[in-house]
Amino acid sequence: MNLDKKVSLAVIKRLPRYYRFLGDLLDNGITRISSKDLSSKMNVTASQIRQDLNNFGCFGQQGYGYNVELLYKEIKNILGLGKDYNLIVIGAGNLGQALLNYGSFEKRGFRFVGIFDINPIIVGTNIREIKVSDMADLPQFLKSTNVDIAVLTVPKNNAIEVTKIIVKNNIKGIWNFSNIELNVPEGTIVENVHLTDSLMTLTYKFNSSYDILDF
Amino acid sequence: MNLDKKVSLAVIKRLPRYYRFLGDLLDNGITRISSKDLSSKMNVTASQIRQDLNNFGCFGQQGYGYNVELLYKEIKNILGLGKDYNLIVIGAGNLGQALLNYGSFEKRGFRFVGIFDINPIIVGTNIREIKVSDMADLPQFLKSTNVDIAVLTVPKNNAIEVTKIIVKNNIKGIWNFSNIELNVPEGTIVENVHLTDSLMTLTYKFNSSYDILDF
Numbered sequence: 001m002n003l004d005k006k007v008s009l010a011v012i013k014r015l016p017r018y019y020r021f022l023g024d025l026l027d028n029g030i031t032r033i034s035s036k037d038l039s040s041k042m043n044v045t046a047s048q049i050r051q052d053l054n055n056f057g058c059f060g061q062q063g064y065g066y067n068v069e070l071l072y073k074e075i076k077n078i079l080g081l082g083k084d085y086n087l088i089v090i091g092a093g094n095l096g097q098a099l100l101n102y103g104s105f106e107k108r109g110f111r112f113v114g115i116f117d118i119n120p121i122i123v124g125t126n127i128r129e130i131k132v133s134d135m136a137d138l139p140q141f142l143k144s145t146n147v148d149i150a151v152l153t154v155p156k157n158n159a160i161e162v163t164k165i166i167v168k169n170n171i172k173g174i175w176n177f178s179n180i181e182l183n184v185p186e187g188t189i190v191e192n193v194h195l196t197d198s199l200m201t202l203t204y205k206f207n208s209s210y211d212i213l214d215f
Numbered sequence: 216m217n218l219d220k221k222v223s224l225a226v227i228k229r230l231p232r233y234y235r236f237l238g239d240l241l242d243n244g245i246t247r248i249s250s251k252d253l254s255s256k257m258n259v260t261a262s263q264i265r266q267d268l269n270n271f272g273c274f275g276q277q278g279y280g281y282n283v284e285l286l287y288k289e290i291k292n293i294l295g296l297g298k299d300y301n302l303i304v305i306g307a308g309n310l311g312q313a314l315l316n317y318g319s320f321e322k323r324g325f326r327f328v329g330i331f332d333i334n335p336i337i338v339g340t341n342i343r344e345i346k347v348s349d350m351a352d353l354p355q356f357l358k359s360t361n362v363d364i365a366v367l368t369v370p371k372n373n374a375i376e377v378t379k380i381i382v383k384n385n386i387k388g389i390w391n392f393s394n395i396e397l398n399v400p401e402g403t404i405v406e407n408v409h410l411t412d413s414l415m416t417l418t419y420k421f422n423s424s425y426d427i428l429d430f
Contacts, residue, residue: 007423079415110414173418196319199323199325199364199406200323206388
């Protein structure tokens, strides 16, 4: 950790969006873009983009614009996407299956290596060529397989117990869909997905008399 | 729209989190909380909480703390949760089914009134007592039923066409899981859920040498 350098979460949350847009530009054969054009395509001010990128070094030149491929690669590295990750899904319900079936993850280097459930009707069936394992086999699996990220799609009530098993087996990343805040030791990283929060942002915009700044 | 008052999206994104926490406090019978206690529970600075809430008026008194129920109700209203919403799901795949089966939405006043798909194997079956309708019937349904929000869980390639139908029928809210930016007329509100972005935030934290500010 470099304690002299702090980056706000708002900036970090914008990086994947830059990354997606730059990837689309590359797919369309665009190799150079002015900060003004990038800004109008992304609906963020040019100064915001410059400020965001300046957190990580200088990627553009005044009057010259951005080299799309270079910027794409830099952001890819900042986001830690220069390598592959092994994921397991815990909870083989609709959401767990949806995530496993979602092709975009693999393109970005996220590889699913296991899926677990307690339901005997589901255990033993295949989801996208991965056999659903019994939750009872999870600790042994974690000991014998390199797993970077556990995706939690279990109900709220089971999340704490499952987290204990994950943490005990030194899994460092939890992508948590279980709608409960998890207590984990330092060094374990939890990224929460609260779908209801996103829906509330929508209803806020429906009803608000306030203008919204930023994107 | 009140053009004199602008609230940043970062603030708005924190409101659902305050709302969830205050709801939990109420469930536990806690009626008053100091900004310091709220801050330590939420892992946000007390000054951040005060600043956020000041955007919408003054909810606390120096040395007196927050009235939990009052603050909960105020945030509920700010978020537009004082009324019910009718939702339809377009795309009855795993993700669409997962959302329909997710009990928490209804508790907050989000009521699913229809689900649509093009797959003849799924059309006509029931998901949680709601019959899956054929996409061809969508325009007629939208004309005869009050729908506030369309949830898009169709593949990227179908999203633009479906959006045209939705917009043409004056649906004002789109909750978009289709991983494509939608062009909609002014007055239509789109809230995008980019699951991959969330996963990239996790890998960023895995790899970064930068400290992260805020929550």
